[in-house]
Amino acid sequence: MNNYIKLQNNLDELNLLNIKNNIDKYLDLINMGEKSVIDALYELSELEVKAKEKRAMNACVKVANFPFLKGIEDFDFEFQPGINKQEILDLKSLRFVENNENILFVGTPGVGKTHLAVSLGIECAKHRYSTYFIHFQDLMSQLKKAHKENRLETRLKHFAKYKVLIIDEIGYLPIDTDASNIFFQLISKRYEKHSTIITTNMPFSEWGEIFGTPMLAQAILDRLLHHSHIISIKGESYRLKEKMEFFANSSSNFVRP
Incomplete structure (x- = not known):
């Protein structure tokens, strides 16, 4: 067995598949004098480094519990002209994470x-910040269950540890006083330590209806709104738009017998 075959086997054994898949190309470039051995080895190693970074990035995205994978580039800013696109792109720089x-x-x-x-x-996940997405009602169900099982503090620490915690859909259903107090504890643990992203359909003036009392709602809002970016979106529903487009297309494709 010659050394070329042994090299291929070693690359397989070490799982350096990016080097294995590109080594013939680089050997040809070296033989033609278009690449030095050092440059070839460096570029081959870079392929593996980038592949490793991509695997780590994908792993971070996978464990973040996102309900779907859509980037900012997929957002239709023309349909929601009230949104300051530049502000969203600035948030994409992730300065908000570094500033908690x-x-x-x-x-x-x-x-x-x-x-x-x-x-x-x-x-955030792509840049290796620990990130987790959860619906508000799911979050509260987990925390209330932990409270009943005398392990609330452990569960609070779990959700408090994430560098970025996304809590979706606050306001669709109210919660009881015990749950409101538990949520306040979580927000207090994260306050000025990590970033929290909230989505809500309720104006802040009505959060008292969600959390039972205006005083508790105010205490929660004080911690969320201090050092925050508030993005108010006033526009039409994307889901309604999609349904209208579907029915419009269906009608145009309908042919009478």
Whole structure:
């Protein structure tokens, strides 16, 4: 067995498949004098480094529990002209994470709040920030269950540890006083330590209806709104738009017998 075959086998054994798949090309470039051995080895090693980074990035995205994978580039800013696109692109720089700032997306259902929250979350995960997405009602169910089982503090620490926690759909259903107090504890643990991204369909003036008392709602809002970016979205529903387009297309394709 010659050394070329042994090299191929070693690359397989070490799982350096990017080098294996490109080595013939680089050997040809070396033989033609178009690449030095050092340059070839460096570029081959770079392929493996980038592949490793991509695997790590994909792993971060996978464990973040996103309901879908859509980037900011997939968002239709023309349909929602009230949104400051430059502000969203600035948030994409992730300065808010380094500054432990919160983001609150406020608007009626279907206007793209969750899309933007997920898009920013994906960006965070890609840059190896620990990120997690959860619906508000699911979060509260987990925390209330932990409270009943005398392990609330452990569960609070779990959700408090994430560099970026995305809590979706605050306001669709109210919660009881015990749950409100538990949520306040979580927000307090994250306050000025990590970034929290919130989506809500309720204006802040009505959060007392969600959390039972205006005083508790105010205490939660004080911690969320301090060092925060508030994105208010006033526009039409994407879901309604898609349905209207579907029916319009269906009607145009209908042929009478």
